[in-house]
Amino acid sequence: MDLTYSPEEQAFEAEVRAFLNAELPAELAAKVRKRRELTKEDMDRWHAILNAKGWLAATWPVEAGGTGWSAVQQHIFEEECCRANAPRIVPFGLKMLGPVLLKFGTKAQQEEYLPRILDGRDWWCQGYSEPGAGSDLASLKTRAVRDGDHYIINGQKTWTTLGQHANRIFCLVRTKTDGKPQEGISFVLVDLDTPGIEMRPIRLIEGGYEVNEVFFTDVRVPVSNLVGEENMGWTIAKYLLLHERTNIAGVGFSIEALEQLKSLATKVRRGGKRLIDTPLFAARLAEVEIDLEAMKLTNLRMLADAQKKGAPGPETSMLKIKGTVIRQAINDLARRALGPAAAPFPSEALDGNAALVPEDHAANAVSYFNNRKISIYGGSNEIQKNILAKGMLG
Structure with a gap:
């Protein structure tokens, strides 16, 4: 592997540095450097600046609103942003759900949700872990029962990062109870304004508040919000986690x-x-x-x-x-x-x-x-x- 940046990559590195020097608000960089808590407004502000530049969705294809960057360009951008103390890009919509919708979503889902992720109208959070299903995700118990053209969801999710800022959540739910546990899971999109959803904060050991518990009580979600096929959620979950682990x-x-x-x-x-x-x-x-x-x-x-x-x-x-x-x-x-x-x-x-x-x-x-x-x-x-x-x- 050639570890030396090409002249084109060096020019891109200089372009990123110039952009960050000109566009990264000094007060945001100071908060990141001093490890101060960022508000939703802080994160939305940086999101909007990157979106206006066209540099928000580094891993998406150009036709979906992405950058079309090479792997080296993505690496350069991430490294320069961290060096400049830029706020991190909130990953749930851009780096997790976006790739899932591009791979498994319907054309209607892509047209509905991808632009809303880019322009900040939708803030997504992740509904995977449960009190009895963290690393053993196949043990999840949140149920989604089909009722006509809706699912009725009951259960609980936990460790929902930045859920207090979100208006939507993508969830793994159990749609089948017989057979292997992995074979009865589905991936659904849920509007957090739907009746029957309650979010409670979890205070962390250092006193911060960035994770939550989410409770679902008879929550009705349209079947059209199912991503992929029913009971193929495990396949989608693994695909999403590959992107998440790279980010982590x-x-x-x-x-x-x-x-x-x-x-x-x-x-x-x-x-x-x-x-x-x-x-x-x-x-x-x-x-x-x-x-x-x-x-x-x-x-x-x-x-x-x-x-x-x-x-x-x-x-x-x-x-x-x-x-x-x-x-x-x-x-x-x-x-x-x-x-x-x-x-x-x-x-x-x-x-x-x-x-x-x-x-x-x-x-x-x-x-x-x-x-x-x-x-x-x-x-x-x-x-x-x-x-x-x-x-x-x-």
């Missing part, structure tokens, strides 16, 4: 977080030395950086392969495993670098002397605790190893 790897996020960690390690001193010059910390930092460089190359190879095949393969499980482990390792090193200043409430930990905490790093504890989950969601890393063993090693 978060190569760009890790690159930017590592740069911040290096900067921090040049400022913190231990025993009269800069932390970055101490042998143990330097060795740990080097190990993470080597792993990240290897993952960058693997990510590029997989993106290029997916572009040829039209979809990523089971090897995305490897990206998900390594990507989440690396992100957690960087969070852990940042916490070690800050020492007592990494406490969730540093002003209390330091007897009120909050000035000892670098402003840009004061939220490291929040990132550390919040990112403990990333090796679990999207299918736990243990499940990913099973997928690799079965799908690639036979």
